[in-house]
Amino acid sequence: MKARLLAEFLGTFWLVFGGCGSAVLAAAFPELGIGFVGVALAFGLTVLTMAYAVGGISGGHFNPAVSVGLAVAGRFEAGKLPHYIVSQVLGAIVAAAVLYVIATGKAGVDLGGFASNGYGEHSPGGYSLVSALLIEIVLTAFFLIIILGSTHGKAPAGFAPIAIGLALTLIHLISIPVTNTSVNPARSTGQALFAGGWALQQLWLFWLAPIVGAVVGALLWRALGEEK
Numbered sequence: 001m002k003a004r005l006l007a008e009f010l011g012t013f014w015l016v017f018g019g020c021g022s023a024v025l026a027a028a029f030p031e032l033g034i035g036f037v038g039v040a041l042a043f044g045l046t047v048l049t050m051a052y053a054v055g056g057i058s059g060g061h062f063n064p065a066v067s068v069g070l071a072v073a074g075r076f077e078a079g080k081l082p083h084y085i086v087s088q089v090l091g092a093i094v095a096a097a098v099l100y101v102i103a104t105g106k107a108g109v110d111l112g113g114f115a116s117n118g119y120g121e122h123s124p125g126g127y128s129l130v131s132a133l134l135i136e137i138v139l140t141a142f143f144l145i146i147i148l149g150s151t152h153g154k155a156p157a158g159f160a161p162i163a164i165g166l167a168l169t170l171i172h173l174i175s176i177p178v179t180n181t182s183v184n185p186a187r188s189t190g191q192a193l194f195a196g197g198w199a200l201q202q203l204w205l206f207w208l209a210p211i212v213g214a215v216v217g218a219l220l221w222r223a224l225g226e227e228k
Contacts, residue, residue, distance in 0.1 A: 005087040007058035011050040012091030019043035023115040040172030048165025063184040069144040069214030092190030116199035117182040125177035140213025182206040
């Protein structure tokens with residue numbers, strides 16, 4: 001169990017540091033910023049790389065919503081959920097802390113929302129609470145379906161991390177303008193703790209919606225009759 005929890009910590013750290021780091025440090029870099037597409041690709045690459053690196057140890061969840069969804073689908077022991085979620089959230093917080101120290105090392109830096117998730121006036125595109133809630137539920141549900149399908153015994157072996165990483169890239173391409181993309185309560189928590197203020201006030205949605213979406217995705221997968 002210690003090895004599994006360390007793997008989840010490291011995987012979530014890499015996801016937040018790589019994905020949010022690209023948003024904070026590189027998205028709008030003068031003249032050669034990577035933009036939304038670069039940030040979306042960065043998030044996908046973090047999951048792809050760590051799923052190959054430590055997925056064989058812990059299952060490669062790196063996301064409380066994914067852990068909950070896998071438990072609902074019968075792929076993960078519910079009794080291990082608290083341990084996994086704590087490790088994931090700690091990994092996200094430590095990654096956000098390291099990123100904060102790096103980002104504030106530049107004179108006159110403006111961190112803005114520090115890649116936090118938000119709705120209303122704090123949505124990159126000004127989308128409402130309802131829009132944010134709906135898109136996070138829908139995208140997390142499909143993320144779970146893709147995870148469950150690509151790791152199914154009937155799926156081609158060895159390709160699941162690629163499918164999952166590309167799915168997360170697509171998810172970010174769709175929803176960065178709406179919520180800055182969460183689908184991961186740990187990722188949202190780490191950034192919100194350092195952004196403070198409105199980010200903490202709106203954090204509830206980025207726990208509720210991804211978990212609801214993960215449960216919906218798991219139930220839809222079970223309805224297909226493909227639990228294993």
